[in-house]
Amino acid sequence: MPNSLLLLAQIAVVLLTCQLVGRLLSKIGQPRVMGEMIAGIMLGPSLLGWLAPGASALLFPAESLGFVNALSQIGLVFFMFLVGLELDLTMLRGQSRVAVLTSHASIIAPFFLGSCLALVLYPRVSDDSVSFTAFALFMGTAMSVTAFPVLARMITEWGITRTRLGAIAIAAAAVDDVTAWCILAVVIVIARASEAHTSLPLMIGGTVLYVAIMLTLVRGALRWLEGALRRHGGVSQDMVAIVIFVVLASAWATERLGVHAVFGAFMAGVVMPRDDRLARPLLERFHDLMVILFLPLFFAFTGLRTSIGLIAGDLWIFFGLVMVVAVAGKLGGSALAARSGGLSWREAFAVGTLMNTRGLMELVVLNLGFDIGVISPALFAMMVLMALATTFMTQPVFVRTYPKAFEERRPGDTPAVAPAS
């Protein structure tokens, strides 16, 4: 039974801390989500637990973390639903060769370098409960993730959506997102199959069948919503209830299959009708609740399991390697591809800088890896720091690298509000 008083106090403290630090970081041009991620780390053993272990144990006793985790998982499920809902795969059609080359190179280059890094890290920070294949594939995936939601909002806020640079970055990031999640699903299946001594072909077969059902039967059934929209002239409570049911059922299905609930939620978003009269109201109804209430709990839970103190001695050298690989793979790979596609070096570097943003998506990937035991606590801490560092560096590096982007804004490209995730 959860201690209700304690849970309410935990939620209040988390929200307050995230709001305060988020505001602080937004004043220096960073996305608010950056502050919220840092706030989560501050509430964990890395700061609060180190400075005031008694207070930390009082506020976040070990036995209460399960309830915080459960709430954060619900938030994560619906956040991934929104990511899937916002994904516009039509933007990928007819994309220039540059966009295709950039998107593919921006996946495989960091993926390859991440797997090379796995050769160094596996004997030192992993253990024999994880196969090298699962470990290397996970490290590759973690290195190749781009925070598409953060990137999209940054580009919108800076008003460079309609520039060539912005279009390439958005398209490449969208492909990155979808590809990374597909690979991560495979990694989780591999890791969990060996863990549970379950047949890998069975798990993969079940997942393929699930995807086929979602893309055909469920997508077809959801077209009913478009008819309901026309009849009601808007989104009714019944329709929202049906959407919530579909999200939860899909998340349950993938969790049951052993792939993880977030994939089901993501797929539920992907198969939703793309009618703006449905998508926009759904986004508006869910967005604030997710961003203001549930995601901070996810950041807090991530922070509570991040112990920077574990990175001691020679592990800092490995952290340095992680940073080099992360930046070289993503920024370098994307920039090289964009350059070979005809962009100037400055533009190509700017594309690479944008693609190097990892943000919340990286934290989601890392938590999944930690949950299934593919990465150890020390490696988790290193990768979380990497996610923070690469996200933090995006804005200052981009502004200094390519101030011209802001001069290329066309009339009507009015900056939107600060990115929320």
Added chain:
Amino acid sequence: MRHVRHVFQYLLLVGLPFAGLLGVLHTGRGLAAPMAVHGPFHLETIDAGAGTCLRTVLADSTLAITQSGERIGLSIGSHGLGLAGRLDGRRLSAAGELPATAGCPARARIRLEAQATRDAGRLSLAGTLQTGCAGCDSATFDAVQPRRPAAGR
């Protein structure tokens, strides 16, 4: 000609790293990682001598290990006894400070040495806890972990 150039760029920037990835996955299969000893254990046999400090600390018979490669962290009992150490092959060694809440002398050090054995999927530890304080005695213990935990460590 332009098309050929695009194909070449794609092979160079995408195909080559992909081939490299396959090579890495093949090469890495031969790598060995430290033995997995992380997770919760149940202390089955405890011989704590006459000392009340260790008896109190080990009273609820729980031991949990977190592991990052050869680096291990142990949490014993419910009085906040935490040790940090290393895994060397199958040998665990760790040290920490006794908790004052268990009636132990303030800042007394404690050292753990144990041997890990894996038999038919069952992981067990056998070792000793030695303190550096007079009258605290030492304790020998056996601990078992019946199933490998699937969740994060």
